[in-house]
Amino acid sequence: MTVKVSSIGLKGLEGYRVQVEVKISPGTESMVIVGLPDASVKESRERVVAAISHFKVDVTDQKVVVNLSPSEQKKNGPLFDLAIAIAVLKELNVIKCKIPNEAVFIGALSLDGVIVKAEGMLPALISAKNLGVKKVYLPYDPTIPFNMIEDLECIVVQHIEEVVQQIDGQELLPLLPIFTSNEQMPLFSSPPLKDFCHVIGHTQAKRALEIAAAGEHNVLMSGPPGCGKSLLAETFPSILPALTNQAQLEVLSLYQLAGERRNLYSHAPYRHPHHSASSVSIIGGGSTPRPGEISLAHHGVLFLDEIAEFTKKTIDMLRQPLETGQVTISRAHSTVTYPSSFILIGAMNPCPCGYLGSNHHYCTCTEKQVQTYRNRLSGPVYDRIDILLSLQSINLNQPTKHQESSSEIRKRIEEARSLQYLRYQTEISNARVPFEVLTDTSPLTSDQQKMITNVAVKQNWSNRVQIKIVRLARTIADLAGEDKISDISFWEAMKLRRWGQHKKHSVARET
Numbered sequence: 001m002t003v004k005v006s007s008i009g010l011k012g013l014e015g016y017r018v019q020v021e022v023k024i025s026p027g028t029e030s031m032v033i034v035g036l037p038d039a040s041v042k043e044s045r046e047r048v049v050a051a052i053s054h055f056k057v058d059v060t061d062q063k064v065v066v067n068l069s070p071s072e073q074k075k076n077g078p079l080f081d082l083a084i085a086i087a088v089l090k091e092l093n094v095i096k097c098k099i100p101n102e103a104v105f106i107g108a109l110s111l112d113g114v115i116v117k118a119e120g121m122l123p124a125l126i127s128a129k130n131l132g133v134k135k136v137y138l139p140y141d142p143t144i145p146f147n148m149i150e151d152l153e154c155i156v157v158q159h160i161e162e163v164v165q166q167i168d169g170q171e172l173l174p175l176l177p178i179f180t181s182n183e184q185m186p187l188f189s190s191p192p193l194k195d196f197c198h199v200i201g202h203t204q205a206k207r208a209l210e211i212a213a214a215g216e217h218n219v220l221m222s223g224p225p226g227c228g229k230s231l232l233a234e235t236f237p238s239i240l241p242a243l244t245n246q247a248q249l250e251v252l253s254l255y256q257l258a259g260e261r262r263n264l265y266s267h268a269p270y271r272h273p274h275h276s277a278s279s280v281s282i283i284g285g286g287s288t289p290r291p292g293e294i295s296l297a298h299h300g301v302l303f304l305d306e307i308a309e310f311t312k313k314t315i316d317m318l319r320q321p322l323e324t325g326q327v328t329i330s331r332a333h334s335t336v337t338y339p340s341s342f343i344l345i346g347a348m349n350p351c352p353c354g355y356l357g358s359n360h361h362y363c364t365c366t367e368k369q370v371q372t373y374r375n376r377l378s379g380p381v382y383d384r385i386d387i388l389l390s391l392q393s394i395n396l397n398q399p400t401k402h403q404e405s406s407s408e409i410r411k412r413i414e415e416a417r418s419l420q421y422l423r424y425q426t427e428i429s430n431a432r433v434p435f436e437v438l439t440d441t442s443p444l445t446s447d448q449q450k451m452i453t454n455v456a457v458k459q460n461w462s463n464r465v466q467i468k469i470v471r472l473a474r475t476i477a478d479l480a481g482e483d484k485i486s487d488i489s490f491w492e493a494m495k496l497r498r499w500g501q502h503k504k505h506s507v508a509r510e511t
Contacts, residue, residue: 003091006104006133007083008124009068009075012289012336013253015127017104019069020080022087027063033084035068038076038288047078048085050111051160057092064088074334076288078108078118082137085109085160086167097168103135104128105163113160117141123253125149137163143256145265148245194235197405201394205232208387208496210409213239214416215430215475217468218322218344218384220307220377223391224358229347232391233303236345238406240268240300241414244427247299250339254298258291269300271342275309282310283317289329289336294321297342307346308376315381318344322384325432341432346385348377360393383464386431386472387496416478430475435467442474442485451487455494469493 002023009018031045049059066084068075083105089095106125108118117139125144128136135153146154157163196206205221209232212219221229243251248265255262262269273282273293284292294302304310321327325341351370355361365373421427423441430438444452456466472493473485480489 001091003087003099005083005087005090005099006101007080008104008106008128008131008133009073009079010077010120010123010127010257011073011334012338013123013250013257013291014337015124015131016070016073017131017133018073018075018080018083019067020083020087021067021069022084022091023065024059024062024088024091025065026061029060029062031059031064031066033066033068035066035071036074037068038074040078041068041075041080044078044081044084044109047081047109047111048088051081051085051109051113052088052092052094054113054161055089055094055164057089057094059088059092077120079106079120079124081109081118082107082115082160082163086163089160089164095164095167099167100135102133103137104133105137107137107139107157109160115139115157115160115163119259120257122249122256125152125154126249126253128152137166143252143261145248145252148249194231195238195406196235196409197403199228199231199235199403200396202228202232202391205389205391206404206409208389209236210239210413211472211475211479211496212236212343212345212387213409214413214479215420215471216341216343217386217431217472217475218346219387219389220346220348220382220385221389221391222348222350223389224356224361224393225349225354227391227393229391230305233301233305233345233347234270234272235406236303237268237270237301239409239413241410241417242266243268243299251299254291254295254338258296260296269297270303271297271301272303272305275304275306277310277314279311279314279317282314283321283327284329284338285331287331287333289331289334289338291338292327294318294327294340294342295338298339300342301345302342303345303347305347306349308348308373312376312378315376316378319380319384344385349373350390357390358393383462383468386468388498389496412479415481416475419478419481430471430478431468435470438471438474442477444470444485448485448487448490451490452494459498461497465497469497472496 002021005020007018007020008015031049033042033045086105090099106121107115110116121138121141122144125136129149129152135155137155137157140156155166223229243266251269252262271293282293284290284295321340322344326337327340328335328337350356351363351365352373353364356363356365356370420429424433424437452466452469473489476489476492477485
């Protein structure tokens with residue numbers, strides 16, 4: 001007789017049901033695991049044999065065959081330890097009762113039978129819920145927000161003996177902490193350290209970043225050193241709306257797969273890799289592909305300071321994620337797709353020396369050097385940027401006016417996002433919605449069509465840039481509470497696109 005027990009396998013962030021089949025027959029003492037297991041799965045043999053010895057069972061002179069189905073999917077990680085052990089104990093008749101078909105078992109085993117957490121448990125739980133699973137046996141992991149996972153019975157166990165007792169009908173004390181309110185996790189436990197009320201000046205830049213946050217548009221800032229590019233980018237997350245429960249679970253799952261810890265669950269993630277980072281660390285990869293910085297910035301912000309100093313190959317690899325909101329990593333043994341829908345904020349100097357257009361320093365670069373420097377970002381990458389900002393240094397001694405706080409700006413952004421969600425009947429922003437849906441819900445007038453066509457010819461804008469201007473105009477109209485795209489919104493959108501096109505400034509003559 002063959003015993004079948006269910007578990008969950010992972011392919012990137014996507015999970016699938018794995019049937020663990022066990023058959024024990026007389027023969028030479030051995031345990032064979034088939035079904036494309038990797039090294040960590042093959043090592044389950046020793047862990048399982050040591051753990052089940054706690055029940056005084058004898059597997060000498062017996063051959064144990066374990067099949068992990070579907071056989072064509074490569075299995076990795078120790079998540080199947082518990083399911084294999086339960087199937088073996090059922091085959092050895094240690095477990096008397098029938099194992100429920102709707103239950104799955106995930107978790108690693110130590111040699112003394114203690115069930116320990118393993119990498120990828122949260123995405124496995126979410127996948128189990130999506131697959132219609134009703135009951136999951138697993139070890140306790142303090143990083144998993146059990147309260148946010150609804151319609152799934154999570155039975156937390158510490159030892160394999162507890163699992164056997166529970167299957168045989170014995171009641172166990174619940175090991176999950178009892179939550180008494182809806183705020184079980186640290187949601188906005190402390191305000192962001194940086195606030196827009198502390199940023200002096202830069203009125204136009206603040207307005208542009210507000211628009212970017214409302215519609216999830218990409219921004220490229222250019223300006224001399226010390227003009228405030230990094231400060232604006234680091235303050236930008238403070239005006240982003242809090243993540244929904246579904247978004248929090250997706251982000252937490254990606255962080256778990258990457259082996260990183262995340263504390264403030266409801267805050268939009270903010271990633272700031274150094275320009276010396278490799279393309280694999282930015283995009284993701286490895287022999288077993290892991291999420292990169294662009295996936296860890298999912299539902300949040302990816303800030304690339306000194307973007308022109310990144311390798312051209314790395315920047316060009318951002319094209320697919322910026323367009324589709326996901327990245328596909330192909331390796332010899334597997335192909336994995338991770339979500340990577342983020343707001344890109346780039347910052348660069350206007351020239352190699354950094355002082356082109358500065359009011360305080362004289363630029364020493366030739367026109368050829370300036371053009372070569374700007375060409376480090378290819379045309380297709382520029383096309384995927386919605387807002388181009390040229391910044392100048394601010395006089396800190398100017399009379400201080402009332403500066404809006406991040407919370408005031410965030411309220412307007414939340415209202416604009418609500419209008420977008422209502423219009424599209426799903427949680428999607430103007431920058432992500434299919435263009436056909438955008439034009440169906442917000443058609444342009446004939447005068448607006450002529451306007452953007454005429455300006456595009458003069459500015460040499462591609463079709464992609466023209467579409468991005470329409471998306472920008474729709475976001476500006478949403479911030480103004482308008483049902484239709486107004487001409488004023490259109491002009492402001494086109495102005496935002498032209499800010500990054502620097503005027504010719506005098507450069508030092510070569511000597």
